[in-house]
Amino acid sequence: MAASTSRDANEVTVASKVGFAELCGLLEKISKTQGNDKKKKVLKEFVDIWRNYHKELHGDKPDLVDSFYPAMRLLLPHLDKERLAYGIKENMLAKLMIEVLCLGKDSPDATRLLNFKAPKTARGDAGDFANVAYYVLKNRCPDKGTLAIQDVNDCLDAIANNNAAKKKEPVRKNILHLLKNLSAIEQKWLIRMIVKELKVGLSQASMLSVYHTDAEELYNVNNNLEKVCRLLRDPAVRAHEIGITIFSPFTPMLGERGSPEKVENLMDGKMYFIETKFDGERMLLHKNEEEYKYFSRSGKEYTHVFGSNAFDGSLTPYIANSFKPGIKKCILDGEMLGYHAQTQTYGTKAEKFDIKSSDLAETKGYQACLQVFDILLYNDKVLTNLPLKERLKYIDKVFNTIEGRILISQVKEGHNNQDCADALNEAIDGREEGIMVKNPESVYRPNTRKGGWFKIKPEYIGGLMDELDIVIVGGYFGVGSRAGMMSHFMCAVAVPSDDGEHPQVFHSFCKVGSGYSKKELSDFNKKLADHWQVFDKRNPPDCLILAAGFKEKPDAWIHPSKSCIVQVKAAEITESDKYKTGCTLRFPRVECFRDDKPWFECLSTVELEELRQKSGGKLAGTRYDLDDSAPVKKKRKVISRVVRPTLGSRFKAIDTSNITQISKMLENKEICVINGSEDWPKPELEKKIVEYGGTIVQNPGGETYCILADKIAVRVNNLIKRNIYDIVKGTWFVRCIENETYIPWTPGDMIHISPKTQRKFDEDYDVYGDSYYTDTQEDQLKHVFDKMEKFEDEDMLDNEDIAKIEENYFPDESPYGLFRTCRIYVDNNLVISDASTKIPNSSLDLIGLELRFFGATVSERLDEKVSHVLIDSKDTSRVGQLREVRRRRSKKFNIINEDWIKTCIEEGELCNERKYEPTVTT
Template sequence: MAADVASKVPFYQLCALLEKISKRSGNDAKKKLLKEFIDEWRDFHQRLHAGNENTTDSFYGAMRLLLPHLERQRDAYGIKEHTLAKLYIEILGLGRDSPSALKLLNFRAPKSAKGESGDFASVAYWILKPRCCERGTLSVGDVNRCLDNIAAGHAAKSKEVVRKNLLHMLKETSALEQKWLIRMIMKDMKMGLSQQSVFSLYHEDAEDLFNVKMSLEKVCVMLRDPRVRLHEVEISVLTPFRPMLGDRGTPNKIGKLLCGRPFHIETKYDGERMQLHKQGHVYKFFSRSGNEYTHVFGGDSMSGTFTRHIAACFKDSVHSCILDGEMVGYNPETKTIGSKGEQFDIKSTNLTTYQPMMFVFDILQYNHSVLSNKPLKERCKILKDVFDPIEGRIKVSEVKIGSTKQDCVNALNEAIDLREEGIMVKDPDTPYCPNKRKGGWYKIKPEYIGGLMDELDVVVVGGYFGAGARAGMMSHFLCAVAVPPETGGKPSRFQSFCKVGSGYTRRELFEFNRKMADHWTVFDKKNPPQWLHLASGLKQRPDAWIEPSNSSILQIKAAEIVDSDQYKTGCTLRFPRVEKIRDDKPWYDCMTTHDIEELWKKSSGKLAGRYAEVDEDEDAGPVKKRRVTTARHVRPTVMDKFKATDVSGVTQVSEMLCDKEVCVINGPVDQPKAALEKLVAELGGSFVQNPGEETFCVLADKVNLKVRNIMKKGVYDVVRAQWLLRCRDQGQLLPWNPSDMIHKSPKTAAQFALDYDRHGDSYYDDATVESLKKVFEKIQEEGNAKCAMAEDIAECEMEYFPQDSPYGLFRLCRVYLDSNILIGDSTTHIKDSPLELTALELRLHGATQSDTLTRQVSHVIVDSRDLRRVCSLREENRRRERKFHIVSQLWVQDCLEQGTLLGERGYEPESH
């Protein structure tokens, strides 16, 4: 193996340089030191590889240590400060309760070591300095190999590999080297030079090339010679790049910058930025940060949650392309787009309610031709001829043309009405600039414009120790709202509501910490303050707490209120940021739980409660608040189900629901929430938005997050909305039967146990065609519930026993075994089929076996010696929207031997 520069440069030399850079004042002085090191490396490289122009050796060995956050994913090593602390205690033979051990374990606490609290690397340095050698023996190349081994060991879940390489580095390096090694592992260098500065010192084009190639190694190899400029940086198919970004904007800003020229207006969708790369029949998907999600969405036309549904939509003339867009969750039943605040992950392979849908708004490559230098309007024309839209799967983002500030305002108001995130405004004459915000794209959200967002006043009740530049002080704060006192006066109980850590300047944060420094108390989970109510299990417990009377109110802005089990209120804020520290407002004037509930009801959790209007002074800031006096047009909104219904004009026609209180959560498409609430009023009942002690029942058509939270309480009967419609049609209050129930209260469940069997068949009433149909549907639902239970068990296994649960290998597989052969013109099940043993192995390792080829089946297992039914199975698969894999029993055997689920492609049988 040819020698490289990294194997010749001592790691100690690099660490000594980093120490000098971190202590040198002035950005120019820091840059000079690093530039000298890079030049020396290049000189050494020329001498080492003289006459060899084809060498792949480069500055990559050092660059990946200087910019570790760009080299691997954040959790690539699986090592946290606490893990390193325990290793140091073991290696150094420190007593668990010794001062040095406690400093390592409690490094965030003030006065841990030499005023370096909050920075584990610095604390470790002072502990190690008298105990380590003056200079280590490892080279830069040695350290990189060890880090590669640790990353590979973590990916393979081999704790021994991780531990072995980590111990080797800790024993072979000095205290100074370990200080910087820790920072490399934690991906937080603290040397005082930005990523942009490091790139610019290496080569003028380094950052631009990285934004396209997303590879440090390619940057270092392609730009070895600083004299050679990379005049055209190509975006290449199947390789990720940093996408173009939108700058913050307002209607006024757009008017000034574009000076009346036409511009594009698009909806800003609340999803995940995603690149779709296609080359022939191969597909790849990359996120905004360059992470690949092909394994989720699908790498070919037969796989994934997305590709298999859209592969056929591309025109025959399209051989390769790169599409830029937003991947959202689409509900095919309600034909609505979900919000990330609804706690689903579109990158998950286990979606139920939502399916992936992509809104495509740009194209960067078409049939091997790079389009990034073409203006947006030309790219949009090309995009229209790339694929045929598929409802609920893939669509070109709709573009409206505007030219005035009023056009922006109108589009933003429409987005507010539809509860969308905002709008994007784009200059149609601009090229595509990877990873740039100043390229002619502007995002306009309600929170960017003063007076459109509701502001919340919450009180600080807890704090979290900071790290890095915020080390030694509280950097994030736990905020709460008051429980309204029953007898008036000042509140005495508070519920946790949100965590905030942005919006203030460093100076404001410092002053805020100084003001409250003497009032913090370390949080003891065994004896938490009685006045502070946290979520069950003490979720989001702070490092320290403070009495509200010694605290301050923070004025916060956020995008919306979303459900959350992390806080006692049951909800929290999405994208919160501090608008102002309200020193002028007493602590007891903070918002209450009742205030939060009212905000939620008012606008479905979205905190943009007003319209925008053309305002010449809008850029002056959020001080000026104005309400629109013009009539507001009523438009349909996505979240109407949370709004109270006006029944002042409803005429009561029956006393069927007299003295009964009903809580309506949602209804079917033809009878939405508002219509059901009016029906309740017509039948003499009353309705509430949240169930209470007097609530007769909860009505719902489908189970969403709010219904699940109500069911968790276990005290309410949750009844299908169809029951109320039947009562109306038959003119009487009908008793519930099991098919009416989504969830039963303990009292109702006990009564049903006396009257019905477990499938809902009455012990006393005669069976009818309709009742039997409902019983069979119930049995089907129970089968679906088993699948859901298997998913719950799998989540527990992955979270708590990621390496110790081999018997959950097939937990998420629902299998059908093809144990049938043809005898004459009939099909007979073989009792002693060779697949019987396979069935036992599958069940032993967590699989759910289905006796019929149901919709939930994920794998069909066939005997490799009897493939006569493979053709008919494939024909059945083609008719299904949800496909199953057809594999031989060899797939099961190999999965068990290797201890992991293998790809099915190599085990697909050939039909006879």
Template sequence: MSKVNKMGDDDKRDSADISVVLASKVKFAELCGLLEKIWKTQGTDKKKRILKNFIDHWRQSHETLHKGNKDTTDSFYPAMRLLLPHLEKERVAYGIKENMLAKLLIEVLCLGKESPDAIKLLHYKAPKAARGDAGDFAGVAYYVLKNRCPDRGSLTIYDVNECLDNIATNNAAKKKDVVRKNILSLLTNMSAIELKWLIRMIVKELKVGLSQASVFSVYHPDAEEFYNVNNNLERVCRQMMDPNVRIHEIGISIFSPFTPMLGERASPDQAEKLMEGKMYYIETKYDGERMLLHKKEQEYKYFSRSGNEYTSSFGATSFDGNLTPFIHSCFKTDVKSCILDGEMLGYHEETKTYATKAMNTDIKRQQQEGYQPCYHVFDILFYNGKVLTNLPLKERLQYLEKAITPVEGRITISQHKEAYSNQDCADALNEAIDNREEGIMLKNPESVYRPSTRKGGWLKVKPEYVGGLMDELDVLIIGGYFGVGSRGGMMSHFLCGAAVPSEDGKEPKLFYSFCKIGSGYSKKELRDFNSKLADHWQAFDKRKPPSCIELAPGFKEKPDAWLEPSKSAIVQIKAAEIITSDKFRTGYTLRFPRVESFRDDKAWYECMTVADIEDLRQKSGGKLAGGYIELGGEDDDDGPAKKKRRVVSRAVRPTLAAQFRAADISSIQQVSQIFEGKEFCIINGPQTCSKQDMEKKVVEFGGTVVQNPGNKTFCIVADKVTVRVSNLIKRDIYDIVKADWLLKCVEAKLFISWNPSDMLHTSPQTVKVFQQDYDKYGDSFTKDISPDQLNVIFTNMAASDIDKLNAKEIAEIEDHYFPDDSPFGLFRTCKIYMDNNLVIGDPTTHMRDSSLDFLALEMRFFGASITTHLDQDVSHIIMDKKDLSRLNQFKDERRKRQRKFHIVTEAWVRECIEEGTVTHERVHEPVALSGDN
């Protein structure tokens, strides 16, 4: 590191810049020289010594600059964020990939697009183009740049960080010109060596042979543990400048994200040993999103396992979000602050069931049709200013019971049962398999909470951790992706497919994409497999894809190469479950797939078919656990029985899940002939009438049912669009009708002709019929319509036209065409929040009787938009003058907002309607009684 001179008056910086003083004096070239030296050095200990010398020199220079000033925020952080780029939370969205960098380099260097160097950059993964650096874009770029760049760049560490921050910020704001300008500034002011390391920082893979743990340990012995607690790299560097000062207590604090405690993988026959023969807890392992909830007074924040914040979805206060308004009153009145650890689940209120990953739900999103977020809490780490992590689990659970009152479907507390033996664990796992749950958790009641560790007394037991429990799938490799790093120069990931059976019963000619795999095999196995297929790979042309392989429409990750199926090989795969996915042509893919073996004993055409996958998925709702675990004893000559484990087939394993099975129609008596001569295929039904019940109705009324549609099928009936329905829609040969239509016919005992509102999908022939009889909104030219049908027509009109106009534009249209006659757009520009939602302090009451309910209907009649969330667009809050208990709370919220809202009573609404215009709100703002403060 360059010697740091004493600062003169011209070098003094204001307080805003003091945190980057040293970084603005150290050249980026020096940091790159350090990385180059570490990269070339063999042995972890030697690498760490080189890094330690650099950090020690930095600390000495820091001391010289600041003369022992303990209050400075200047630290090693500017360099650390470049040494560990993957931990920099502020730079999650560069928006820069190797292909974009290649094009920018070609532009800056004025290379011809067909020149050898341009081809190397654009095809850096291809062994022939990149030669010895295949898969390493930074290495390829260095050889292209080394004779075209200056020997040493001019930028400092501070300059580089500033440019990278600008790139991340402006990419998030979609300011592409600013992003491009900053990238070009970096590319034109660096040497080839610097650009090599800059590229690795941008793609967040340094590849110097030092792990994250090694870098942290060189900086401070407690650095990694402290980072795991707070997930804040800057805080680690600032508070751990002195390596001799140790941090003995984990500093968990409100609103500071940290990595939660994790479970160690285990199997049932290890439970007693790992729990040291003592009592342990068993809990259900739910298939949701790990989430930490921080609460302080009226404010909430939600952080994921990786430290990402999702407060905008779930709600920062009791007025907004899709969860906080419903759980705010569940906290006991004496809870001022707390941090909870739990799982965020999707809960279906009608069926009282939880969503799984197989259902392709993402509960972190604002809206999830049919499902509401439910927070399943299993630990508490902070309570009213007290850190609880050093308390044993059994004591923390007592605090948890004191903190919240559970409400079904919104916030629940995990239930545990005591266990002592391996058999208790095996029984619990078998029960979880029966219930189609992800697995179970085993917890030591005496365990303290240790963030980010898997060795703290928590064990996770899942069916896939037990050999022989999981179904295995044989799929065919149809595509490949070039590897990077140690896998460079060969295919490291593979696209696998399932066969579409040929109609003539011969070898399949078409394969649908099903999953992508990249783990489960050793480097030697991968090299051997690549050698076997090396002569058969063909470049994948996106414009002319092979006819024997079909990918999902819009699938972006096209393989780099493909294989003629007859030249390919089968791989045996294990996975946790089959889940729905629009990224693969089958409509499904695998969760956590890994290769078990490469099958040399099976011919290419003996892989699974699309129908096989569908059957397997339906057996257990997508879960691939195909057996039970049994623990038993076997005597030997040396002593008493030793515990053994074995896997047995599940005692009851239906070939088809109940909701998919055909109805038993053997005893059905016909009562009508309205469906005579018509064949129906029923996919699913509503909650009130199952698939089997609807099939029985069809037979009762003279029709016939089939499980798969054919040439004679009159129509397909479905209540909701599933993956199977989507696939049938894509075929575009069947009429797919809503289940409501069939039930209307049955109720009326009359065959009712379809209208457009009855259809989920319309065949080309029926489209032509509808075009003659109905307009584009579904309104009949010749028939009278019911109020329900009229409502559907209005909805169609809104979806196609009205939604394109905002409230202000609609108000202008009303004012233009109805300047005097119509008052029904009076409140068109108002977004109203009615104070009649949750009753504070009463978690069992969700709505209270209020005249505001009727007032809301009246205001909607006059054009107002009514909302149940106090979001940023609310213009008015209307309160019941009989209950002003939340008035001061609303006023506090209004003070925080840049866009203010009015607080009024019903009297303002009445005056507006009477006057025919929106009158001044201030005179109608309620005043709190003295006792309300």
């Protein structure tokens, strides 16, 4: 290693003697070496030389601060907690380089720097700013820089500190100092350190293992790179006792993905623990005497929010007295939630609040509440090596619970797969995020997902989540391995056209960038390559409406008619002002590219609003049935010669080569099956169609006889809008199978009737579906009566029709249609003082009249169409029963009190119902 003399002799460290060029040379050599073992060998040689140099300078002094840390923080820049954010983007660096090099603003090199993502200007290095900068600088900079590793670290520390203090000029001066005193190759690696992505082909684990066998394990415990380098300076000294220490942040133990049908195997058939998975922020509470500190999962400190002592913060003053006598030290692991004291409910991320905000109570009415589910330190005793069942016993010894402030997570035992499935369904019904399943024998292992904890959420299980078909309207240039193509996409929903034609306007909705393989992404980019246009906010396209102020805008846009629909799965719909819809998806990922579906059949703004209102934005569409076939992990598709490459696997037909025809009942009839029931799933229906002489297709066409469906999903809705197909209930075909003869359709068999079939029905049936000629069966008569009741209730004009009329003819949003889309059941029996009789609740009767006045449909029965149940706040004894009814229903209803009605009328819009759900009383 060549020594640098840029530091004062009194401040001598290895880093002050080793040139930054040496480190960059190492990185260059590692990046060009093939094979992980060979790369590690190159790094080990550098580390060994560093250690030898360290001995020459300092000997064997035990308490020396100087270590490999200055180099390690540059080799692993993403782990450097001391300078989390530089506030520097590639565009800022490009402008400073243009200034330092005195480049003309319109010169080819300046254009390359400013447009480094664009393939045409950046050429082969599109998306890699560091490489683009290197080729611009290599003929304009010295062959070797003059700065030592310590000099570079000092400048980077100054940049990070001044950025945090919002001092722009010192930041600029330090960047200019680095640019002027480093070679082109050094600046390439400096840029990668600043953007925290080196791209040398060595993982974090590999680099730490080269430094010391125990380095990764120690880092997982304390999250402190400097401490790792200092404590493990000697490779011969092993860290046999790795203890968790007070006020030292570490990455907590994490959960691995799981599913109910695998739990018994995961737990070896033994008892396990089940807990609610809370929708909050993971937080570790450290207490030492009267001092408190709070650390997030990433090791970031939030003591300034929650409080360092009993007189400061949003939480500590309320829980300091809850700790039992004799508790001097402790570390508690839990979830920080937002608790609404009035409604006694917990908020979710869908309600757009940040529990780490210091003014949360004032702005949203929520208070911080810590749900504790583990303990790692009890006074001076480290508990991590104890099994979970033993650790949990200590929690009760530490503090007394305080409602809405600090609680102990409730644990229940599970013994088989069904217990897990039941717990997941309870979480879905309660609109929780999911459940945690834990091995009672598991020890606490920081920063690992392989320790015996499993998280089970609806979005991990196929069929439980509503899948949204949305259209791609924008793209974002990729970087790194995705350079030179669009790596992320802006998706939108359609505004329905008034004339029934294809939609012309689309509202921005979300951004997706995961769920597809690199090959799928590459193929998709090739398909759309000729249709992308640069997005110019001064002249935005008429077909695409973004949020005000262009808070989220793509690098390029594409007309929806030239684009493609993607099927997206997400956890929930959350509020957002970055998109025109006013909401977006949380954790979206692409399930597949819908080549089979035309662009104009994407999700509409009306359908999105229905989803948003359903279950408070949660996208769990149904309950989990353990008897269903277990969902399988998505695998990369292997396309054979006989399969069209544009057809997704879920749309492939069954193999009919081994099916024997037993009847000509459906001869010359082409049928498309969209979905089936539990008893008759889609593959079984398709098999029977072929057995009875019919032909199956996956997409209806001009020769299609009918479409079979059991559920009205998004795809069925889109086919209904086209109004050219007969969509028949699967029960019709099941009747044909059971009777072994073709049975003509009746109006009761139809989900949707084409105009041609409707004309035929008009000749044979009255408006209620009662035949003029044939005898009526019991089930047909029931359908007729139901339809008559519907006609009488709605007087031939339902509330949706009225809502459309209001929208067309009352553009100023008349308040009298506020509850037009709500069907409300008023629970209007109030128990009087002797609890022996009930009298009509006149106050709710008056509210019922007010609801009708503002457009609501007030139902006398708690039928399947009810969207809300109104409970008097003075009598909430039936809330428990109503929740049980709601749990069993596929279509959930909201339970609200009269305050929700008043608030909606005052605000002039439907408010979120969650905080108005009454609590259970006895």
